Amino acid sequence: MAELGPASPLPPVQPLLEPPYTVGNGIPEEIADGSRWGHAKNIFPYQLQDAYSRETSPTELTAVVLENEHLKATFLPQLGGRLWQLRDKNAGKELLHTGNRIQFANLALRNAWFAGGIEWNIGTRGHSPTTCSPLHTAIVHAPDGQEVLRMWEFDRLREVVFQIDAWLPADSKVLFTAVRIRNPNDRAVPMYWWSNAAIPLTPETRVIAPAARAYATGYDGSMTVVAPTDFHGTDATWPARNPHAADFFFDLAPNQRRWEVAMDDAGDGLALVSSPRLRGRKLFVWGENPGGHRWQDWLTPSGGGPSASGQGSDNSPGSESTVPRQYAEIQSGLAQTQFEHVSMPAGESWQWVEAYGNAALDPAIGGGDWDSAVSHGAERVEALVSAGGVDAALDDAARWADLPPSEFVVAGNGWGALERSRRRAAKLDWIDEAGTPFAQETLTAAQAPWLELLQANEGIVEKPFEPSASEAASQPFGGAASFVRGLDWEDLLTAGRNESAEAAFHHAVMVHARADSTKSKDMETVAGLYRRTLAKVGLSPASRALAHRGLGVALLSAAGTGGTAGKADFAAGTEGGAAGGVAELVAGCAAQPDNRWLLVEAMTLAIAHGAPGEALALVGRAPESLAGVGRVKFLGALAHARRGNPGEAARMLRAGLEVADLREGENSITALWQEVCPGEDVPERYQFGMH
Structure with a gap:
C-alpha cells in the first residue's frame, strides 16, 4: 500500500466544495x-x-x-x-x-x-x-x-x-x-x-x-x-x-x-x-x-x-x-x-x-x-x-x-475519550460506554494539550495526563498541533488565566471555522483576531505561519464577497483586499519555508487571484524537495501560462508530471494542456474527465 503520510497542519476552515445541483x-x-x-x-x-x-x-x-x-x-x-x-x-x-x-x-x-x-x-x-x-x-x-x-x-x-x-x-x-x-x-x-x-x-x-x-x-x-x-x-x-x-x-x-x-x-x-x-x-x-x-x-x-x-x-x-x-x-x-x-x-x-x-x-x-x-x-x-x-x-x-468487548484488537483515536471529559466538564449528556468504551489509554499527544486545558479549568484529573490543577492553571495555554471546536473551548481559551499567543491563535481558528466566508463582516472579525494574534509575543513559528495563512484566507474571502455590506471599506485598506491576502500567504510561507501545505495553498490562491508572479516567486524560494512535488510542478506550469509564457508551461507538461492528490472530477491538467498545446491530443495519462 501507499504510505498515508502525516496529516496537514492547516486547519480546514475553508468551505467544502459542493457541486450545485x-x-x-x-x-x-x-x-x-x-x-x-x-x-x-x-x-x-x-x-x-x-x-x-x-x-x-x-x-x-x-x-x-x-x-x-x-x-x-x-x-x-x-x-x-x-x-x-x-x-x-x-x-x-x-x-x-x-x-x-x-x-x-x-x-x-x-x-x-x-x-x-x-x-x-x-x-x-x-x-x-x-x-x-x-x-x-x-x-x-x-x-x-x-x-x-x-x-x-x-x-x-x-x-x-x-x-x-x-x-x-x-x-x-x-x-x-x-x-x-x-x-x-x-x-x-x-x-x-x-x-x-x-x-x-x-x-x-x-x-x-x-x-x-x-x-x-x-x-x-x-x-x-x-x-x-x-x-x-x-x-x-x-x-x-x-x-x-x-x-x-x-x-x-x-x-x-x-x-x-x-x-x-x-x-x-x-x-x-x-x-x-x-x-x-x-x-x-x-x-x-x-x-x-x-x-x-x-x-x-x-x-x-x-x-x-x-x-x-x-x-x-x-x-x-x-x-x-x-x-x-x-x-x-x-x-x-x-x-x-x-x-x-x-x-x-x-x-x-x-x-x-x-x-x-x-x-x-x-x-x-x-x-x-x-x-x-x-x-x-x-x-x-x-x-x-x-x-x-x-x-x-x-x-x-x-x-462489553471481550478482546480488544485495534485502538482508534483519543478524541472520543477527550469528548467524554469535555462533556463532563460542561455537564452535558454523553452516551453509555458499556459496549463502546473510549479508554483513557487511547489519548495521545494530539489530545494532551486540550485535556490539560480542561484539567486546569475544571479540576478534572484523568489518566494518563494528570498535572495538578494548580500547576496547570499557573501555565497559560501552550498550543497544540491539533484542533477542536465548540464555544466552551473558545470560552476556556479566552479566559484570563489561559490567555497567551497560542490561545489567541486557536481561538481565531475556531471563530474562522464557524464563520460565514460569504459575509464580509464575519471575515473582518476573523481578520482582526488573526492580526491580534500576530501582534502577541510568544507565538511559535508554526503557529505564526498558520496565523498569516488564516489572515490571508480571510482577506481573500472578504475580497470575493461581491456586494456584501461592509466589503468595500474592508477591502480598500492597505491591509485588505486580494493583494493583502496574497501577501499574508507569502508571509506564512516565509515563516515556515519547508511547509509543503502552505506552499501549495499559497500558489493556488495567488494564481486564482491574479498573482501568478507571486506563485513563481514562491516556488523559486522553496526548498528543492518541495519544488519537485507533482502538485507544485503543475502549479508552476499553470503560473507560467497565466503570466503569458505558454511555451514553458507546455514544456513542463510534455516532460511529464504526476499530481498524486488530483481531485475527483478535476480537469485542470487537461484544460491546461488544451490551452498551451492547442491542436494536440491530450495524453491519456492526463485524461480524468468525469463527463
Whole structure:
C-alpha cells in the first residue's frame, strides 16, 4: 500500500466544495428540501490527509476474518473498518472489487480515499472523515456463543458515536452488519450514512433493484428523473454500457423491501439487503470513456485482475494503453439520495441491519426484461435472507449492542475519550460506554494539550495526563498541533488565566471555522483576531505561519464577497483586499519555508487571484524537495501560462508530471494542456474527465 503520510497542519476552515445541483421536474419535494439543508460548512476540526504519494510498498495491517463454510469476510479496522474482501466459497468467487495494493487518491472529505471493498460513510455528503483512519475494534462474545466483531468511533463532525457490529452465523450464507448511531446532543443533528460496495465489473455485469425509475446525476450539475433501463437511450443497469460517469438513485416504494443485487454472466454477485431504515439504493458507474478508465486505473494501479477483453493492462508510469474496465459500486443509505441529510433528534439512537451475500440469480432470467429481472431478484433475495431473517438479526443486534468487548484488537483515536471529559466538564449528556468504551489509554499527544486545558479549568484529573490543577492553571495555554471546536473551548481559551499567543491563535481558528466566508463582516472579525494574534509575543513559528495563512484566507474571502455590506471599506485598506491576502500567504510561507501545505495553498490562491508572479516567486524560494512535488510542478506550469509564457508551461507538461492528490472530477491538467498545446491530443495519462 501507499504510505498515508502525516496529516496537514492547516486547519480546514475553508468551505467544502459542493457541486450545485439543479433539481429538475419530477423530483419530489422531500428530496429537494433534504438537499437544501444540513450541509457541513467545512470538515473542521478534522485535518486533511493529503501527504501520500503514488509509491507503494509491502505494509503490514491488522485484519479480522469472519469465516464459515459458505463465506469468508476480511475487515481492515485500521482503514475505517473497511470490509475488504467477501468471498463466496461455494461459487469460488470474490463478491467485492479489490486490488493487490491500496493506493490513496483525493476523493474523500479529508482527501485520502482508496477503492475496493465496502466502506462506511457518516457525517455529510462524501467519503467519511474516518475512511482512512483506525476505528476502535474488539471482539464481543454474545451469551449464545456468537462472536461479534465490533468497530466504533466518535464522529467529530456531527458529534455522534457510531458502531458497526459484524457477525457470521455458522450456517449463514450472508454476513450481517448492524450499524448504530447515537446522538448524545441536546439538539437535532443533520445525519448522513451510506454503505458503499465496490463490485467487479465486466461487460456482462448487471445491477438490479426493485424500482421502475431513478434519480440520475451525471456530474454536470443536474438531477433528473429517469427510467434506469432507458437513460439517454442506454440500459444503464448494465454498468459497462454507460458512456459517462453517473449516479442512479433507485426510487424504491416506501413499503418495498430494501435490496439491490449485482450479477455476472453466471448470475453470481453481491446482494445488498437491509432493514427498512436504510432507505436509499444507488448504482455508480465511472463511464466507458478515457476519463472513466483512467480514474479506475489511477485508483487500482494493479488493474484489479484481467481486463474485459481478457488482456492485462500496462500500468507502468506514463502508460498510454487502454485501461480495462474494473468496477462499479452499489450503495445503500439513510436518505433517498446522497444530496440529502435526515434530521436525527436529540438523544436519539438509530440502528439497522445490513446483510451481504451471493444472490445467485439465474442468468437467463436475471438478464431478461426489467420487470422479470426485478421479480426474479426479489425471489432470490428472499431465498438468500428472508425479511424475517433480517428482523431476527436486528433483534439480535439490539440485544448485543451494549455488551462489553471481550478482546480488544485495534485502538482508534483519543478524541472520543477527550469528548467524554469535555462533556463532563460542561455537564452535558454523553452516551453509555458499556459496549463502546473510549479508554483513557487511547489519548495521545494530539489530545494532551486540550485535556490539560480542561484539567486546569475544571479540576478534572484523568489518566494518563494528570498535572495538578494548580500547576496547570499557573501555565497559560501552550498550543497544540491539533484542533477542536465548540464555544466552551473558545470560552476556556479566552479566559484570563489561559490567555497567551497560542490561545489567541486557536481561538481565531475556531471563530474562522464557524464563520460565514460569504459575509464580509464575519471575515473582518476573523481578520482582526488573526492580526491580534500576530501582534502577541510568544507565538511559535508554526503557529505564526498558520496565523498569516488564516489572515490571508480571510482577506481573500472578504475580497470575493461581491456586494456584501461592509466589503468595500474592508477591502480598500492597505491591509485588505486580494493583494493583502496574497501577501499574508507569502508571509506564512516565509515563516515556515519547508511547509509543503502552505506552499501549495499559497500558489493556488495567488494564481486564482491574479498573482501568478507571486506563485513563481514562491516556488523559486522553496526548498528543492518541495519544488519537485507533482502538485507544485503543475502549479508552476499553470503560473507560467497565466503570466503569458505558454511555451514553458507546455514544456513542463510534455516532460511529464504526476499530481498524486488530483481531485475527483478535476480537469485542470487537461484544460491546461488544451490551452498551451492547442491542436494536440491530450495524453491519456492526463485524461480524468468525469463527463
